[in-house]
Amino acid sequence: MSETILQVKNLKKYYMVGRKGLFGEKEYVKSVDGVSFELHRGETLAIVGESGCGKSTTVKSLIRVTEPTSGEVILKGQDFLKLKGEELKKARRNIKMIFQDPYSSLNPRMTVRDIIGEPADIEHCYKNEEERENLILDTMEMVGLNKDFADRYPHEFSGGQRQRIGIARAIILKPEIIICDEPVSALDVSVQAKIINLLKELQQKLNISYIFISHDLGVVKHIADRVMVMYRGHVVEEGTRDEIFSHPKHDYTKLLLSSIPRIGEKMDFEAFDSSYQACYDELDKENS
Template sequence: MTDVVLKVEHLTKRYPVKKGVFGRTGAYVHALEDVSFEVHRGETFAIVGESGCGKSTTGKCVLRLTEPTEGTVTLDGEDFTSLKGEDLTRARQKMKLIFQDPYSSLNPRMTVADIIAEPIDIAGTYKTRAERDARVEQIMKAVGLDLAYKYRYPHEFSGGQRQRIGIARAIVLKPEVVVCDEPVSALDVSVQAKVINLLEELQEEFGLSYIFISHDLSVVKHISDTVMVMYLGHTMELASKEELFDNPLHPYTKALLDVIPRIRHERIQDKKILEGDVPSPTNPPQGCVFHTRCPQCMRVCGERAPEMHEVTPGHRCACHLFDEGLSAEERQPVMAAALAEAEAALSGAQ
């Protein structure tokens, strides 16, 4: 059996924008564009980026909670995107989701035991009530929930305890892949550490593979094995955690890492903030989608989109800085080119 449990190829999602009385499609929201990656068994694959970059949309499309416009998702060698009916229901037992908000993701009218047991009730994986209860108790112990909580309701718990209930619900069927959509962003910092440690323990115990979606690079550095950086629905950089944090290549990745607080010589370093706003996904920039904010923008960046280059083994980056086939004119920095054109115009006027 292959080491790759999940393979995503050319995943694209565009939402139509309706206009006019007759609801005709006037434009598209480009949520995802040609995203590809692999998740290996037992690894944590992290997706990072600013809000609105397509992280959560990627997770939803992988799970088919949102149908992708183009692309394929292969789960255990099976084309997950083509499955329907009972085959889809069966395959979904191998992939589960941990939601971001532990307050709104639990049914307030269901007890803890019923919430955790709901996936196995739907899948029908037990024969007797005693077998069902035993499985619920086993998972409650695994996530650190007291068995006395079985018949209590979600409103009786703190945010951290609710997220443990959500985690228990996600792993009760022993899935192969769990999509964690910012699972600790709504929790206090002290609780975040406990939940992250719990996820690592469960991964080791049950052999889980995680797609970990987050904007918090400090958390990603702690839990991830591989990291994919996204911007405006595009993959900017993909590498192992060690390679990405020690040797970032893309200007956007460097900008993200610059805002992590670091203490050196007993002084907090100044943060380098990207200038400008994220462009609208309904009208993304031509060429490289990051060129409107890139401090290293070249003439070619606004003309055509960069291809994904494998700069070093396993370290891929979509940036023209690593395109060896560019001419000297194409490599000309945008600011230098604008200055040269202004000087030429001024000389002509004189």
């Protein structure tokens, strides 16, 4: 097994929603409730589940976009959640993010050159302007962007090209971990395949580890090495891609897999709704 580069231990994120009475106990929504997992070097761990299951809150908590309630995030031997100041800034260089919407995540007033080069500017990791320019152009070439695009603006590109710009921005500092939050869900199917193939190529070249957030199990099947299934803030099953897709153990995982559309098959929506509710009731008993 390859080196473990990230360990998440008993991660929790609770939101207070009120009190029971005027002086009663606080009431919380448990968006993430005791999530633990490991990420190995050069692998893709997919986190799947329906909307509201806690998958996006999990990754936002582990990189401290939102501060978690409790838990540990061990990155290169350090608890990422306890780092401050320069130590935190240095650690964040190793974890970058690719966002769902390739348009709203790019500053419309910045050129492609400045968008891609921004992380390098923040870190001051070049000696002069020539070195900066070469770094940006080399990164553009790596993601399949024509160097002539460097002085253009985001609105001049297609969705797939904009996502390539976002990917270039994420990889320019050669991070060890990239979090992909629904990175192809806003793209056409034909473009999705090209972006998935690009992510795989970059992983091979740079030995990047991905945490891949998605609700699309068809996409997950093509990119993931391991899959973690979440429901209402809990991990209900984790395994290799083949284990999850060919031999799922948990009823909720089976339910998710049964919802994948298949050509030539008619779906019995009444039976699906019935099994869906039964599965929910059983899971609620387990987590109560």
